[in-house]
Amino acid sequence: MSSTTHPDAFPNVAAVKLTWSEIEKEQTEFVDQVTNELLEKMLPFRTTQVKLVHLMQHLAxxxxxxxxxxxxxxxxxxxxxxxxxxxxxxxxxxxxxxxAH
Structure with a gap:
């Protein structure tokens, strides 16, 4: 079990928020660099290959x-x-x- 899936990894709401903010930052950085070409790239997914654009749709x-x-x-x-x-x-x-404005 990874450290982020173990119940002890999140002893309180603050720990959840901290981890979630780190995940959101990583996701934003990834999405910011995605190009149309990269969206069409085939990637391994379980026993097959899937376009990145379809994996991103699946994630959402x-x-x-x-x-x-x-x-x-x-x-x-x-x-x-x-x-x-x-x-x-x-x-x-x-x-x-x-x-904010």
Missing amino acids: NHSTYHRGQVALMMRQLGAKPVATDFHVFLVEGRRETAA
């Missing part, structure tokens, strides 16, 4: 599954999860952008 799609899982777990613990709908994300992003 699969993350919705896990957001739903986390929202359900929060409800089971009596907490109110944040909205997981994409349109809510867009509206909140516009609010944050407007507040």
